[in-house]
Amino acid sequence: MIAALPFTWANLQQVVVNGIFIGTNYALIAVGFGLIITVTGRFHIAYGAVYALSAFIAGQVAISWGLPYAAALLIGLVAGVIVAVAIERVLYWPLNRRLGMAALMTIFITSLGVSTAGQNAIALLWVDAGTLNVKGFHIEGVNFGKIYTTNLAVTAFVVGWVALLAVWAVIRWTRLGRMIRAVRVNPELSLAIGIDPKVVYMSVFALGTALGGIAAVFTATQSTATPAMGSIPILYAITVSFIASSSSPMVIAGVAVAVGLVQSLSIFFVQPEWAQVVVFSGLLVYVLIKVAQANVGSFRRRHPPATSPPATSAPGAISQDGSLQTVPSAQ
């Protein structure tokens, strides 16, 4: 296979900086998606459609109302947040109440329906435009030594990390954060001590969607907004948030930056069109490792070494039938 870019020091610096910027974008969407799935358990694949909606709304109000860029960005985020909270409140929450533990797949399929409908609704609403660029940001080139970037990329990087740190601080130090952490661990017990999971879930959808919205608007400023612009980012978000295996925003963000770097550095080894495959292969490898762990765990439980002490189960251990389970309670 022919490498797309020669491996030089100058190229390496450029590629690393590009990777960090790409990774920041992934961090926003992955932390947003990860927050939603780890707290609510919703496999919210419609996140991608809402992501696109934020960009289109921001682009449209910037054009139609001539608003400053920051105001357009804010309105885009608010629009996305309203829609996401409505999806949770009107669709996911009632389904979860109806189906309980069996809701995962149904909510995922519902989310697929919302995603398909949303993406095509956006395409129909902007059918004449087809694509949309968020205007109002004067893009200029910026050089750091031999590294070239733009003021937009730097702004997106700074705004992105400020938003990520803000969400991290909210979760770590505020009352809302404590409520989120409590509901993540045990929604039923949280309700017993006066925390309404419904409110927390909606808050999490709002926070998670706002993070993705920031990435969407900057992406649509750099290039253009398209109805399908969220399709790949949501898959990246899934990949990163699962590889991170953590509910901590900073851990997810760190993995996202690593993924961005891997994708960016892959340009030295494979053609650019393989970059996505490299990232998705990460998800495949991660799941296969989990599968191997489950099968090995299952085998060891069935065939314990004769001299070993009695095995014990731990939270999240693999059950006797190989499924990943929490500790079964003794009767």
Place this chain on the structure above:
Amino acid sequence: MQLTVSYINQILVLLVFASSLNLLLGYSGVFNAASAAFGAIGGYSLVWLTSQHGFSYLPAMLIGVALAGVFGMLVGYAALRLEMLWLLLLTLAVQLVLVGVLTGLTTFGGSSGLQADGLNLFGHEFIEPTQVFPLVAVAAVVVFALCYRMGESPYGRILRAIRDDEVATRSLGKNTFFYKLSVFAITATIAGFGGALMSTHTSLASPQVFGFNVSIQLIAMVMIGGMGNMLGTLIGVALVVLSTPFFENVIDLSTTVASLSQQLAYGVALVVVIFFRPQGIIPEGITLGALGRRRGSARAALPPLPAAQRVLAVAHRAPEPGRAESELVVQVRDVSKSFGGIHAVNGLTMDLRRGLITALVGPNGAGKTTVFNLLTGALALDAGRVSLYGQDITGLRPDVITTLGMARSFQDVRVFPSLTVLENVMLGVQDLPGDRLGNVLAHPRRTAVAERAAREQAYEWLRFIEMEDVAGARGRSLGFGQQKLVALARILATDADVLLLDEPGSGIDHVWIDKMIGVIQQLREAGRTVCIVEHNLEVVGRLADHVYFMELGRVTAEGTFADLTNDPRLTEAYFGSV
């Protein structure tokens, strides 16, 4: 004309995909986000081998189909032991990576894909839709009939049971992993076949033809039409495909807008169906042979019953001459199980004897149900040994232990909600020819004869528990007491000698308790070995011949019920000090 036939061809090709997906998702409850990717294996293989390597149509198609099947088996083997979330993730990753790799490789045409030129089968070219029609029509009819047959057979009944409750299905002697793996591999094979047909229909193998959107569209077709119903699949496919010409010709929209509207419509329809009609347009149970009538709902459909109740005359398992009634059947020796630092069961030793009812009693958290889980293989032992008729069954799978003669019921009953009462009990009948797919397809007569016999047998058990009148009712429609008896009939149908009954008398009123006690006493008289876990001491007192008292995972006392209730320390341990 050609356009109309092209739409029909599209319906037929997607019917192949969707039928297999419904067998997997609707009947078995196993998710697969990679249907289109398995199709890509069939489609790309066909086009690549014929256009670039000079293969004939049939060998190229067969290679693609076989590859899809093998790949499906590997994916299924990897993921089917795990929770749904991991299967969802793995199939999603397979879809993305496989299509990504095909897109990246120039030998497969990159993002444009491969153009299929000159596809022909024995000289019959596939250029115009009318030329493709005979092939896809025959293929769709065959695949539809095959999936229909599988879904509505005893094999399909097991798939539906797995979908409803995998743990309960396994406890009835069914190797659920094998069934899930077989159906996953079969449906991947069919999807590969569908992919080859799709490439024949479109003369193309490209990332767009087999993209993730196609997998979503297939899920929508199955959900809208009706999960667990092949007729629904046909309607779902037709509705989704024909909505495009509807928007284009009836609403008079442009091609682009019509296409977007079609996708918007099926996305909305998917959500609406999930909310307001989760069973889909045609619910499960409406069959080709009985349109308008629910499966098993009519008593008249059942075969005539035998005049005499066979019920408990399990001749081959009756005590042999010279063997004592109290023959030792199950030996439990020094069994331990810990969860983290909690010793749920700690060095437990007990015996179960033929023709006796043994009770395990003790306060909440004593580890009684965990003992059942350990005996039946639902949990692995940390230490100790369990034997059944002297045979070491430690570490065996739950389904194997059931087939060896030890079956259990559950505290939370676990009746299959979407199956009829009769089907619930039929699932207990062991080793039916129709349980194996090969017999379903190759020996339909033998399967049908055995199915009739199993139905009669199940009916006898229902008469034994005096519930034959509700044979056609769905499990979900029963009251709790009725569910308990159905669960009992279900394990009786396994013909297991040893019956472990978890809380048979809890949560039901006195009428049902009396009925349950009467049934269990008859089991003892018939020489069955019965062990009950029970909190209701009245039930224990009326039934138990021997009682083990458990505290904190240990047996701390044993004897008759009277022995134990006369011990003040045990009474205090059970009820607490007053």
